[in-house]
Amino acid sequence: MKLKTWYLFLVIIILFGCSFYIVNLKFDKFYRVNGINNDNRVLIEKYLDEKEQSYLIDNQISIDLFIDYIEYNDFHLENYQYYNALKATNRYRQIENILETGNSLATRLGYLFNNQSFQKAKLLIDRDLELAFLNEENFNFDYIDIYSTLAPLYAQKDYSYIQDGAEYVLRLNQMGIQTIDDLNDTMDMLTTAYNQKSLHQLLTTSLPENAHIVYNPYELSTLVDNMHYIGHYEPKGLLLVQDIPRMRYAMYLQSDAYHALLKMYQDLSQNFNGFLLKEAYVSHQDLSAKQVGYNESQLGLTITVTQSQTTYDSFSQTDMSKWLEDHAYEYGFILRYPQRKASITNHTYNAHIYRYVGKSLAKSLHESQMTLEEYQSQTS
Numbered sequence: 544m545k546l547k548t549w550y551l552f553l554v555i556i557i558l559f560g561c562s563f564y565i566v567n568l569k570f571d572k573f574y575r576v577n578g579i580n581n582d583n584r585v586l587i588e589k590y591l592d593e594k595e596q597s598y599l600i601d602n603q604i605s606i607d608l609f610i611d612y613i614e615y616n617d618f619h620l621e622n623y624q625y626y627n628a629l630k631a632t633n634r635y636r637q638i639e640n641i642l643e644t645g646n647s648l649a650t651r652l653g654y655l656f657n658n659q660s661f662q663k664a665k666l667l668i669d670r671d672l673e674l675a676f677l678n679e680e681n682f683n684f685d686y687i688d689i690y691s692t693l694a695p696l697y698a699q700k701d702y703s704y705i706q707d708g709a710e711y712v713l714r715l716n717q718m719g720i721q722t723i724d725d726l727n728d729t730m731d732m733l734t735t736a737y738n739q740k741s742l743h744q745l746l747t748t749s750l751p752e753n754a755h756i757v758y759n760p761y762e763l764s765t766l767v768d769n770m771h772y773i774g775h776y777e778p779k780g781l782l783l784v785q786d787i788p789r790m791r792y793a794m795y796l797q798s799d800a801y802h803a804l805l806k807m808y809q810d811l812s813q814n815f816n817g818f819l820l821k822e823a824y825v826s827h828q829d830l831s832a833k834q835v836g837y838n839e840s841q842l843g844l845t846i847t848v849t850q851s852q853t854t855y856d857s858f859s860q861t862d863m864s865k866w867l868e869d870h871a872y873e874y875g876f877i878l879r880y881p882q883r884k885a886s887i888t889n890h891t892y893n894a895h896i897y898r899y900v901g902k903s904l905a906k907s908l909h910e911s912q913m914t915l916e917e918y919q920s921q922t923s
Contacts, residue, residue: 578606679705745774789820800899822847859894872909
């Protein structure tokens, strides 16, 4: 009796297995695929081979994530995430370019990073660096933030910033900047201040032993002298000086300095006549080779003033000069080279030269009788 029961149980199992096999043959294997319908089922069976169909089913990939690419020759289902990441940037107009770039990224990153390849791709794509990675063999993921800050300085499809970046890192290392965070912070300042050409000139020029590069010449308190070098720096936002008597028509200052000078001139003119702007911004192209990079006039914040019908040397004795020494700070200017400070500024007293540093700092320096050099020495 027990034997018959066992045989009966075996027959039932065999019949159930056969029934399951027959049903499974007629079963839709794509039923777990989200978004499947009769139209896209035809496309899947036509354009995906057995391996890709299995990949689709096993990973339960939604149809809408790849259907736009399926009819293209270069489409590979396993790379659909790369395609979609590239498409989302709106930087690619043609699907063929999306597929080509996505396939190249998947291949190269897969070789280098295996399971982390898509995460690396996202990192590149989010920073618009995928083409630089594909075109430059020396691409270093450790410098990806540096590349991101350098790239806007270069023309489109000019990926030489990868090589330049490596050169700049080496130079900054030699200057004592070692950690990646410090390198990133320094490069942020440099790319804010300098353009492609001036940055290259700055970081490839050999300096005297005691001279240092100025990373942030856009700061109002920037010190430029024979120990602080700005290379071919060209300030942004220069304005043509207008409505102020001047030696030449084409004279320029940074915006804040110009507006402060205009206000100071208007107030000064209520009591004095003959104010004359003698010098303002000076381009590195107009300086001697020895002065380039070491001349404060390159900042667009320094002015040289005088009074018409007064000799240049006697200006310091005029009431206008005394008024400027007493009131210039109210407008954000300081007398750049005051009396009894030559040993600190390395410059003899000069009543003509004023420097815009902003109202707050100018007031502080005026009240403390400090020079810009003394201020920098305290804050460094």
